[in-house]
Amino acid sequence: MELDTQLNHAPCGYFSITAEGLLLRSANQTLLQMLGYESPELADRHVESILSLANRLFFHTYFYPYIQLYGQVKEMYLALRTKDGRDLPVLMNGVRLERGGELFIDCVALEMNKRIEHEKDILRTKTQLEALYQATQEANVRLEQLHAEYEAKQQELLRLNAQLEALASTDPLTGLRNRRFFKDSLAELLAAYAKNGQPFSMLILDIDHFKKINDTYGHPVGDLVLSSLAALLRSASGSADIAARYGGEEFAVLMPGADRASVIGAAERYRAGVEAASWEGLRITISVGAATVSPGDTDETLVNRADQALYASKSGGRNRVTYGETER
């Protein structure tokens, strides 16, 4: 079939093949120029002669079945094989039509040399992005692992710190708070008193004749008495109270919120409790000095007042409670 002049020189390749045998029946001048052929060369050649092997495979796998089933193909990317063996990338549309009792597949091929470079750019970018995405994912996983490890270590550190803190503020023999902790707590309570007027009291208690117990029964027994007394203090003190081992056989209790009456009451409870407790044949008593914070007190003056009261208890015959009154 003769092509009209317009189609022959249209700015796209055009060719027609038989639907049954895939033989080239016509091709326009533009296509011939694209592929580097002279007009008669391609006549009745198989369509495969303008396709590379991979493109034949693609053509047979996708283009042909689809056009046979649905009558047309749109925008399929293929590469045509030029006469000198180069691949010419084209975008193809195809339509299956009947002419004079025979079925033909008419195709238009648009060169996409420039477009293919864009496509390749996109593919390259995609590949890079995928690699980047993968690397980022992997880095994130690693980062999360590190973070989890860091968190675990942090927790461990906090736990160790708390343990260390407890150890540093605990008296090893009795398990009560130590003198350092007592002093820190006292300073805090004094600061709170200065700031908000929150009252508190303290008491110092001392085991009567402890030296004699040590000398008579030995240090192990002395230590046992100390730890038993500590246990008693712990169980008898309120939850806010801070019981500490203050010195050798001296203990101190800080009582936030306690006034004169309640500190005296508490001191008396301790004293009576110790006296009433069973000490495996020993007679153990304590002397207690109590004091309540008052304006102008420092740790020194307050402790001193309690200490003086304790001294008074001792010199007054022991096994008693004395309250260190503030001078008015």
Place this chain on the structure above:
Amino acid sequence: MTIDILARNNVKVLGRGEQPILFAHGFGCDQDMWRYIVPGFEADYRVVLFDHVGSGRSQIQYYDTDKYSDLRGYAQDVNEILDALQLEDAIFVGHSVSSMIGLLASIRDGSRFKRIVMIGASPRYMNDSPDYFGGFDASEIQDLLNMMEMNFIGWASYMAPIAMQNPDRGELAEELERSFCSKDPHIARQFAEVTFLSDCRGELARTPVPSLILQCAEDSIAPIEVGNYLHEHLKNSTFRLMNAKGHYPHLSHPEETTSLIRQYLADA
């Protein structure tokens, strides 16, 4: 969990006859490709059509990258379809790669097979120099995969973890899905790789049933050398060279294809 095999493989049963005949589509297609052939068998056969998992209207959730990394995965499905329909003495017609899938299925369990018909079959697409000519070099297979990459929308822009969020492409996507017979470009790619890198030469001698080899004239995907190789290595095989040229005689020359199959079955 029991899998509904018939739904998984979009199995269709047609026809008014007793003798079961199963048609299996090849790579890049679905059961639609048999539309010009089915009418020639409906009257006196029980026609069974199906889609391979990942193709056509199969249930894509059953696509398992490991299972389908080997043609045996597809073969197992064929066995399962035959079992599910309880077909006896079935005739299996496979196009292209499905010829080998049917052959592998008959080796796995030949009890339900009577005959295998192979259209455009190849036990190995790649050349294995110097003794075997399959028609393709590795670079040409790679070129094909590149062509697919350029043509599959959603493949170029496919970043596996992100793709699910792609906006709907509506009708265009549907048309593309149809033209490539696959909803998922990665499945199509794996099917391509599994197909074109497969090598079933070692299995041919184990085929338990007689077969018909339909060799197209000038088939550039399964050239005549490949057909001859099949005929040599398949016992009880019948070789017929067709007038049809190309790789899809059931689309280009349905009458010839139908009559050759019917003739073979009548002679059997």
